[in-house]
Amino acid sequence: MSSDALVTIQDVEKSYGHNEVLKGVSLEVRAGEVVGILGPSGSGKSTLLRCINHLEDVDRGEIRVDGVLVGYREHRGRLYELRAREVAERRQDIGMVFQRFNLFGHMTVLENVIEAPLRVRRRPRAEVRAEAMELLDSVGLAHRADAYPSQLSGGQQQRVAIARALAMKPKVMLFDEPTSALDPELVGEVLGVMRRLADEGMTMIVVTHEIGFAREVCDRVVFMADGVVVEQGPPAQVIDAPQHERTRTFLARMSR
Amino acid sequence: MSPDTRPAAGPRVVPVRHWGQWIVVAVLVALAIKLIADIAAHSAVRWDVVFSRFGAQAVLEGLGMTVVLTIVSMVLGAALGVGIAIMRLSSNRLLAAFAFGFVWLFRGTPLLVQVLIWFNLSLFLPRIDLGFTTVETNAIIQPFTAAILALALNEAAYMAEIVRGGILSVDKGQAEAAGALGMTPGQTMRRIVLPQAMRSILPPTGNELVTLLKETSLVSIIGAGDLLFRSRQMGTGDFTQMEMFLVASAWYLILTSVASIIQAVIERRFDKDRAPSGLLARLLPVRGERKEVSA
Numbered sequence: 001m002s003s004d005a006l007v008t009i010q011d012v013e014k015s016y017g018h019n020e021v022l023k024g025v026s027l028e029v030r031a032g033e034v035v036g037i038l039g040p041s042g043s044g045k046s047t048l049l050r051c052i053n054h055l056e057d058v059d060r061g062e063i064r065v066d067g068v069l070v071g072y073r074e075h076r077g078r079l080y081e082l083r084a085r086e087v088a089e090r091r092q093d094i095g096m097v098f099q100r101f102n103l104f105g106h107m108t109v110l111e112n113v114i115e116a117p118l119r120v121r122r123r124p125r126a127e128v129r130a131e132a133m134e135l136l137d138s139v140g141l142a143h144r145a146d147a148y149p150s151q152l153s154g155g156q157q158q159r160v161a162i163a164r165a166l167a168m169k170p171k172v173m174l175f176d177e178p179t180s181a182l183d184p185e186l187v188g189e190v191l192g193v194m195r196r197l198a199d200e201g202m203t204m205i206v207v208t209h210e211i212g213f214a215r216e217v218c219d220r221v222v223f224m225a226d227g228v229v230v231e232q233g234p235p236a237q238v239i240d241a242p243q244h245e246r247t248r249t250f251l252a253r254m255s256r
Numbered sequence: 257m258s259p260d261t262r263p264a265a266g267p268r269v270v271p272v273r274h275w276g277q278w279i280v281v282a283v284l285v286a287l288a289i290k291l292i293a294d295i296a297a298h299s300a301v302r303w304d305v306v307f308s309r310f311g312a313q314a315v316l317e318g319l320g321m322t323v324v325l326t327i328v329s330m331v332l333g334a335a336l337g338v339g340i341a342i343m344r345l346s347s348n349r350l351l352a353a354f355a356f357g358f359v360w361l362f363r364g365t366p367l368l369v370q371v372l373i374w375f376n377l378s379l380f381l382p383r384i385d386l387g388f389t390t391v392e393t394n395a396i397i398q399p400f401t402a403a404i405l406a407l408a409l410n411e412a413a414y415m416a417e418i419v420r421g422g423i424l425s426v427d428k429g430q431a432e433a434a435g436a437l438g439m440t441p442g443q444t445m446r447r448i449v450l451p452q453a454m455r456s457i458l459p460p461t462g463n464e465l466v467t468l469l470k471e472t473s474l475v476s477i478i479g480a481g482d483l484l485f486r487s488r489q490m491g492t493g494d495f496t497q498m499e500m501f502l503v504a505s506a507w508y509l510i511l512t513s514v515a516s517i518i519q520a521v522i523e524r525r526f527d528k529d530r531a532p533s534g535l536l537a538r539l540l541p542v543r544g545e546r547k548e549v550s551a
Binding site for chain 1: 427429430432433434435436437438439440441443447448451452
């Protein structure tokens with residue numbers, strides 16, 4: 001295990017009933033690294049991402065974020081699942097952006113962004129508000145601060161969702177197919193925000209189907225299929241000169 | 257050129273005429289007139305008594321009791337109902353089974369029977385052991401407490417089902433997003449899920465309130481001093497039963513109407529995440545901004 005790894009995933013296994021979704025996945029992500037996870041649907045890439053902040057539990061193996069087991073406590077060589085309250089506390093430093101945005105529908109854009117810093121971090125309102133407005137400005141939506149999510153386009157909602165996650169000042173950001181639910185003409189604005197975030201040095205793990213984004217923005221690309229990591233490396237290697245047949249077939253299908 | 261100054265072109269369009277509907281209206285009006293005429297000509301109801309008793313002291317006291325019974329039972333029933341609903345949705349099977357049993361029992365037996373059982377509780381539970389002390393059941397179970405117990409527990413069973421449906425109607429992604437931000441399950445429920453569940457909880461709750469208002473009349477059987485009980489008392493005293501039934505009915509109608517108005521006002525306040533739906537907002541849509549996301 002290298003010393004500067006921020007996220008370490010070790011031999012993680014997970015099944016739903018008889019369906020093995022993750023068959024022993026290991027992966028390390030260094031601080032400041034942007035890792036793209038590609039793979040056909042059903043390859044387990046979203047599940048792996050959701051295991052990192054313990055939205056899903058694992059059957060075997062361990063995941064650490066900044067040295068901390070997110071969903072478990074280690075005791076005499078066994079991992080005991082933590083109570084929901086304790087998990088909540090350990091999730092505070094992990095930001096997540098969902099495919100379907102999941103903005104809180106009964107709150108305005110600004111309220112969405114300040115909710116967690118106020119209630120979870122219990123920071124002063126004026127300070128949180130000022131920071132939220134800055135964040136909204138950085139995703140180009142300060143002028144929509146008082147709008148409700150249903151009044152925004154999908155691209156705008158996803159940019160707010162990114163600002164909402166960033167408001168917690170996370171150490172790592174998880175993106176679960178952030179552009180898959182968007183109309184094609186709205187994909188660019190969301191990828192633009194993510195690209196800038198990457199340039200600012202944020203550690204990011206991005207499950208995506210956007211090959212172009214993976215090639216240009218990611219430091220490393222991981223290709224998953226059938227619950228295992230098939231190959232990984234710099235985008236120039238994995239995307240442009242894949243070693244495995246599975247990867248080649250997938251990429252050929254994607255570029256068509 | 258505005259539409260009205262444009263010269264007429266093409267044939268005039270005549271909408272469908274619904275003759276059948278007008279025939280039904282005519283028949284209904286005729287029947288109503290006949291009924292009113294018959295009542296006016298033959299009925300023995302003394303309308304002057306109805307009007308003079310409308311504000312009688314006993315009637316107003318009964319009215320007050322009905323309002324108190326309704327509000328207290330509704331508040332207790334709603335609070336308990338939320339708890340039962342959350343238990344019903346719990347991952348703990350025993351808690352869920354308990355909640356199911358509660359709803360099954362209190363929804364499955366007639367409210368009138370429940371009222372009678374609570375009132376006569378001392379027959380099979382003469383003393384209640386509170387742990388630190390024991391009290392005579394009859395010392396606690398007065399008509400009022402029996403009425404509140406029966407109404408609130410019954411209401412809780414119905415509210416539990418309404419709240420459960422409301423919670424299930426909120427997209428699972430909402431709770432996931434809250435959890436991913438580090439919110440605890442309690443915070444997630446209070447701040448994120450329940451407020452959004454309100455939109456589907458409120459309309460049926462308004463109906464519950466109206467139903468409960470009328471159902472409080474059932475406790476008149478144990479002499480709980482409600483509107484119907486006090487009205488009947490007055491009516492049997494001086495043979496004005498029908499007059500007093502009309503007085504009570506008029507007051508129940510007024511109460512249920514007020515409840516309906518309150519319901520409409522509250523529902524509008526909780527409809528926040530829909531875009532502003534006022535008249536002005538509908539006349540002046542913000543083009544391009546309001547885009548619903550599909551798929």
